[in-house]
Amino acid sequence: MTTYTNFTPSPTQNFSFNPTLDGNAYTAIVTWNVFGQRYYLNIYTTQGALIICTAIVGSPDDYSINLVAGLFASSLLFRESSGQFEVSP
Numbered sequence: 001m002t003t004y005t006n007f008t009p010s011p012t013q014n015f016s017f018n019p020t021l022d023g024n025a026y027t028a029i030v031t032w033n034v035f036g037q038r039y040y041l042n043i044y045t046t047q048g049a050l051i052i053c054t055a056i057v058g059s060p061d062d063y064s065i066n067l068v069a070g071l072f073a074s075s076l077l078f079r080e081s082s083g084q085f086e087v088s089p
Helices: none
Strands: 003-006 015-017 027-033 038-044 050-055 075-079 084-088
Touching: none
Parallel strands: none
Antiparallel strands: 003 084, 015 027, 027 038, 038 050, 075 084
């Protein structure tokens, strides 16, 4: 079952959510990079170890760009039109 998380960034704090990838819970923190002028997705284990830091690339409605491809069998993408993160097992 796909889970959806609305991306609601704040000017004062990082956005975070807790995706389940390959059956394990993780912490995802979205940060703004001033130099790159874009958002980055940082995924951590529940113990705080960084798994991946990657630039967020928005997926169009007719194509999915998996932000965690090669690391997880699950998919995590950002759907630009809805402003939501989508996590599929």
